[in-house]
Amino acid sequence: xxxxxxxxxxxxxxxxxxxxxxxxxxxxxxxxxxxxxxxxxxxxxxxxxxxxxxxxxxxxxxxxxxxxxxxxxxxxxxxxxxxxxxxxxxxxxxxxxxxxxxxxxxxxxxxxxxx
Amino acid sequence: xxxxxxxxxxxxxxxxxxxxxxxxxxxxxxxxxxxxxxxxxxxxxxxxxxxxxxxxxxxxxxxxxxxxxxxxxxxxxxxxxxxxxxxxxxxxxxxxxxxxxxxxxxxxx
Numbered sequence: 001x002x003x004x005x006x007x008x009x010x011x012x013x014x015x016x017x018x019x020x021x022x023x024x025x026x027x028x029x030x031x032x033x034x035x036x037x038x039x040x041x042x043x044x045x046x047x048x049x050x051x052x053x054x055x056x057x058x059x060x061x062x063x064x065x066x067x068x069x070x071x072x073x074x075x076x077x078x079x080x081x082x083x084x085x086x087x088x089x090x091x092x093x094x095x096x097x098x099x100x101x102x103x104x105x106x107x108x109x110x111x112x113x114x115x
Numbered sequence: 116x117x118x119x120x121x122x123x124x125x126x127x128x129x130x131x132x133x134x135x136x137x138x139x140x141x142x143x144x145x146x147x148x149x150x151x152x153x154x155x156x157x158x159x160x161x162x163x164x165x166x167x168x169x170x171x172x173x174x175x176x177x178x179x180x181x182x183x184x185x186x187x188x189x190x191x192x193x194x195x196x197x198x199x200x201x202x203x204x205x206x207x208x209x210x211x212x213x214x215x216x217x218x219x220x221x222x223x224x
Contacts, residue, residue, distance in 0.1 A: 004158075033211055042202065042214035043159065058211065090158050092212075104151075104212055106158030 002026050006091050006107035013081040013114045021076040021110050023091030030096045032074035033104070034058075034066060036087040043090060049074055051096075081114045088112070119203045124219040127193045135188040135218055137203030142183050146205040149212065150177065150188045154199045159214070162188065162201070198222045 007022045025032065030051045035043040035058075045058030049068040063085060065077045074093075078085060088111050094104040120138040127133040139148070150162040163170055163177045165186075170177040176189040190197055202217040 031211075035214070040216075042216045045211055045213065048211050059213075092158070103161040103164070104159075106160065109156075109158050 004091055004093055004105050004107035006089075006110050008110060009108065010111050011113070013078075013112065015082060015114060017081050018077065018079050019081065020078075021089055021091075021112075022073070023075065023107060024073045025091075025093040025105070026072065027093060027095075027105065028071070029093035029105075030071070031094045032068065033092040033094075034064075034074070034076045035090045035092065036060065036085075037090060037109075038087050046076065046089075078112075081112075083114045086112060086114045119205060119215055121201075121203050121215065121218045123216070124221065126221045126223060127190075129195060129222055129224050130192050133190040133193045133197070133220065133222075135190075135201050135203075135220065136185065137187070138185045139203070139205055140184045142205055143207065145207045147207070148177065148179060148183075148186050149202075149204040149206055150175070151202045151204065151212075151214075152197075152199040153202070153217070154196075159202065193220075193222045195222050195224060 004025045033048040034046040037043045044060050047066040049055045052071045055066050067075045088109045090109050091107045092104045095102045147166050149164040151159040153159045163175050165177045178187045200217040200219050204212050
C-alpha cells in the first residue's frame with residue numbers, strides 16, 4: 001500500500017518562480033490536508049479539503065492555492081515563491097472529516113528551498 | 116482550538132517504560148485526545164486516540180484522567196526506534212488536526 005504519496009521529495013526554487021506540489025492517496029479517503037513545518041516547529045495547516053469539491057483555508061494560507069483535482073489528488077501551488085516559504089510540506093488524508101475520531105495518514109514530505 | 120501543554124523534551128533509557136504527559140485543562144466534552152509521533156525526517160504517524168476511557172493498542176497505551184484535563188501516553192518498553200517528537204492534540208468533529216511543538220523524546224542505549 002502506497003498510502004499518501006507526495007512529489008517531488010526535494011525542490012529548489014528561485015524567488016518569484018512558481019511550482020505545484022502534488023499529493024495523491026490510494027485509501028479512498030474523503031478529506032485531505034496540506035501542512036508546512038519550519039525547523040524546530042510543529043506543523044501548521046495551510047489548506048484542507050473536507051470532501052471532493054471543497055477547499056478551505058487553514059492557519060497560514062497566504063501565498064498558496066490548492067486544487068482538489070479528484071478524490072485521490074490534492075495539489076498545492078506556490079504562484080510566486082518567497083524565501084519565507086522555505087519549509088517542509090506535508091500532505092495528509094483521513095477517511096472523513098470527523099478528525100475527532102479518525103486517523104490521519106501523512107506523506108513523507110516535500111523539502112522546498114526558495115533562494 | 117483547545118490547547119495542550121507538553122514538556123519540550125524528555126529522556127528515557129532503552130527498554131524502560133516512558134510516560135509522556137499532556138495537560139489540556141480547557142478540553143471540551145466533544146474533544147478527542149490524539150497522539151501522533153514524528154520520527155526524524157518523516158511525516159507524523161498516528162499513535163493512539165481516546166475520548167474518556169483508557170486505550171491500548173500495539174504501539175502504546177493512553178491513560179486519561181478522570182476529569183479529562185490531562186492524559187499520559189505510555190510506551191511500555193522504549194526502543195531506540197521510539198526516539199521522535201510526540202504530539203498531543205485535541206480534536207472535535209469539525210476541525211482538522213492542529214499541531215503544537217510536541218515533546219522530543221530521546222532514548223538512551
